[in-house]
Amino acid sequence: MSAFETIESPTVPSSTRTEAATSPADARHTPRLVGNASVGIEVRNVVKHFDNFAALDGVSLSVAPGELVALLGPSGSGKTTLLRVIAGLEFPDSGDVLFGGRDALSMTARERRVGFVFQQYALFRHMTVAQNVAFGLDVRPRGARPARAEITERVRLLLERVHLQGLEKRYPQQLSGGQRQRVALARALAIDPSVLLLDEPFGALDAKVRKELRRWLRNLHDELGLATLFVTHDQEEALELADRVVVLNKGLIEQDGSPQKVYDSPATAFVAQFIGDTLTLPVQVTDGQAEVLGARFPAAPGTPEGRAVAYIRPHDVSVQPQGTANGVTAEVISITLSGAVLTLRLGIRGLGELDAIVSRQDVQRFDHEKGSIVTVAATQAYIFSD
C-alpha cells in the first residue's frame, strides 16, 4: 500500500495529473489488461419513471473513450438509476443509450460487456477472491471460454494489478473494505469491458482508505483508457478525480463541465449551493446586476429584475480593517480556529449573521477580537432568481 502515499489534495484538480502514471516497475509487469478498443458512451434524452416518480426526466450526456466522468448529485437525484440504465440493469421509458455509436438498449446487460462495480461490491460470498475474479470468464459459453491455464494467469495478473496477490484463496468476508473494493474492480475488468461504471466506488470506505484509493483509481483509469463513469454524492471526490463533472438533481442535469468550471461558475442555484459551503443573502437585481456586500456582481443570464438570492463561498468573503476598503461594516461575533484558517462569525446590521473563512496572515495586521468592528466585502458571488 506504500504506493498510495497520501498527498494533501487540492480541491480543484491540477491539469498535470495524467503524468502521475505508473512507476516503471509497474509498466514492465503489466501487459494490457483491456484488449478492446475502448468505446464512448452516449446517453440521449433518457426518461425513466418509477410509478409516478420521475427518476430520470430527459437526461443526455456523453463519455469519450479514455475520459473519467463523475455523476454528482444528492441521494434521489437519479444518478444510480442512470448508471443502471447504461449497464442494462434498468430499461428506460424512452431515450437512447449508445456504446460506440451502437444501440445498447437492444442488448441485454449480459451482452453489453460493461464493467460494473456495485456500491456494496456484490461479491459472491461463497466464492474465493480468485473465483470471484474468474467468474466472468468461467461463465462464457464453451467456445468463447479461455483455457483453464489462461484464466488462472489472467486472474493472477489482475490481482497483481490491484495489489491483492496472495489473497486468492480468501473469501470476501475475510477482506477489508478497501480490499473488497479492489476485488470488485478486478472482477469487472476480467471480462475485458468496453466501458467501466462505478456506483459510489468509495461510499462504503472510511476517509483515509478513500483518499488512497481515489488516487489509485485515477492512475488505473489512465492506463486502461476506458470510458469511465462513476456515481458519487461527494463533491470533493468528483472535483478531485474526474475530467468532467455532471451534476444531477431530481432527474435533470443541472450542469455538465470541467471541475474548474463547475466550481468557479455554477450554472444554476442548485449547483452553487451543492458545490462547496455556501452562504445565501437576499439581493435586488437591477440592470442584470446586484450589489452583494458592497460590490456589484452580474446575475446569471435570465435572472429577472427584483428579488434574487446571492450565493457566496465563505472564503470569497474578504475581511479588512474598518474603513480601509469598500464593503459593509460588520461586528465579529465569534472566532473559531481550525488549522491555518480562521472562521469568523460576523454580524451585519440588516442582513443577519454570516461566516467568513480567512487565512491567519490576512487578519494579523489588524484587530479582529470578538466584538471588534471590521469591513467585509464579497470577492465572488453567484446570483440566481429566488
Next chain:
Amino acid sequence: MIGLSSLPSGRAAAPAPSRRRRQRRALPGFGLTLGLSATYLGVIVLLPIAALLLHAASLSPAEFWAIVSSRRAVATYRITLSSAFYATLFNAGFGLLLAWVLVRYDFTGRRLLDAMIDLPFALPTAVAGIALTALFARNGIFGQWLEPMGIKIAYAQPGIVIAMAFTSLPFVVRTIQPVLEDLEVEIEEAGHMLGATDGQLFARVIWPVLMPSFLAGASLAFARSLGEFGAVVFIAGNLPMRTEITALLTYIRIDEYDYPAAAALATVILLSAFVMLFAVNALQLWQLRYMRRS
C-alpha cells in the same frame, strides 16, 4: 476475446420501438418462471377449487341451505368451533409460556426443547391420531387413571380438543418468539428503576408489545384446528351429533356418494378458511405496523 464487433449489430443508432423496451428486464427468465408457476398454480390449485365451487353452485339456494343447516351439520359446526376454541385457548397459554422460557432463560436442554416444538408439524397427523388415542384410551397410559375418575377423553369431545391442540401447537410459540427476542433489556431496567414490580412491567410494558403477534399466532392455530382431520378422526369416536366434526361429515357424505351434500359442506369449510385467512392477514399486517412503530 470477444470484442464489441461480436455484439449484435445492424440495429445501430435507430431507436427500437419503445414499447418493446419497456417490457424488458435485466435478469433472465421472467417469462419462463412466471409462466410456469402461474400455470402450475392454475392447474394444481385454482382449477380444483373452481370445480368444487362450480359443483356447489349447481345446487339451488334452497337445497344448499337445507344441507348446510341440517341438525347434524349444525352440530358439527358447534363441535368443530368449540373444540378449536378450547384447543387454541390451551395453545395460547402454553405457547406463551414456551416462548417465554425459550427466549428468557438458559438451561440445559433448551435447544432440544426448541427443536421438539416443531415435532407436531413434522409428525403425520394419522400418527399423532393413533398415538394420542393409545395414550387416552381406557387402557392407555393416561386413560387408565382418568377413566376411573369419570374423565373420558378418547372417543369424546376432549379428545378432539387434544388432537387439535397437538397439531396446532407450534403456531403461537413461533410467532411470539421473534418479538420477544427483540424486546430491549433497557425498557425493563428503566421500569425497575422507576419502581415498577415484575407483574406491573409485564402487564403494562411487555404484554402490549406481544399482543399483536400473540393474536396472530392464536388465529393461525385456530384456523389450523378448524381444518384438522387426520388426528381427530382416530380419537373422536365420530358419533353423529356428539363427536363428529364438519370435515368428517363431508368425508362420510362422499363415502355415501352424496356429492351435493359433500360439495355444500366443503364449500362451508372453504369459505370459513378464507375468512380466517383474511383475518390472519389483517392481524399480521397490524403486527407488522405495530413492530415498526416500536
Next chain:
Amino acid sequence: MAAIDLTAPRRRVFAGPVAHALLIGLAVTLSVLVIGLPVVAVFGMALSSGASVYMAAILQPATLYAIWLTVLTALIVVPINIGFGIAAAWAITRFTFPGKKLMTTLIEIPFSISPIVAGTAYLFLYGAQGLFGPWLAASGIQIMFTVFAIFLVSLFVTSPFVARELITVMQSQGVEDEEAGVSLGASGYMLFWKVTLPNIKWALLYGAVLCNARVMGEFGAVSVVSGSIRGETNTLPLQIELLFQDQNTAGAFAAASTLTVIALITLFIKLWAERRRDSHERL
C-alpha cells in the same frame, strides 16, 4: 461494600430464581407430556410385542407396498414442487409485475385449506360427477381412485412449502448478486447454478424436507381420492388407519413408527440446515 458485579445478568422481568425454576419446570413437564409422550408411545406400542413381531408387521406385503407407494409419491411430488418453488420464487422476488401480491397469496392457499376440502375439490374435477368426468370417461382415462389422484392431491397440499421458504430467503438476499452475474456475462442457467443456488441451498433443502414430510404423512386429502384399495392405492397413513380399524395395533404402530422416524430425521435436518445457514451468514 460489594463491588458491582459486571457479570451478573441484567435485571429482567421474572428473572428471580423461583419464577425461573417454576416456569422452566412447567414448560418442560408440559412439553414432555404433550409432545414427547405421543412419540414415545408410538415406539412403545410398536415394540410392545417384541422385535420379531415388529419386523413381521413391517414386512407384511400390504405394509411394504404402502411404504413403496409412499416413497414413490414423494419421489414424484417433491421434485415437481421444488421446480415450482424455484420458478415462483424467482418470478416473485426478482421482478415486479401486476398481480404479484395476489400470486403470493394464492401460493399460500393450500396451507389454509382443510385437506378434506382439497380431496373433495379434486373429486369434483376428475371424478365421474366432476368437471372433466364425462370427458375422461369418454376417453377411457381413470384418474380418481388411482395413484395419479394421490400424486395430484399431494402436489396440491404440499405446493407452498419450497416456494414459501425460497421467497423469504431470496427476498431478504436481494437482487444484487444476480445483477453482478449478468453484468459479468452469465447466462440464465449459469446465473442460477453458480450464483443463486449456492445462496439458497439451505433454505431449499429445508423446504424440500418439510415438503417431503408432508407428502409422506398426508392423510385427509389422500383418503378422499385414493379409494383405499389395499395393495393398490394405500399409502402409509392410509395403511395405518386400515390396520388400526382392524384392531391390529402392533401392525398399525409398526407402520406409524416408520413415519415417525422420518419426522425425527426431518427435524434433525432442519436443525442442521439452520445451523449451516447461520454459520454461513456469520462468515
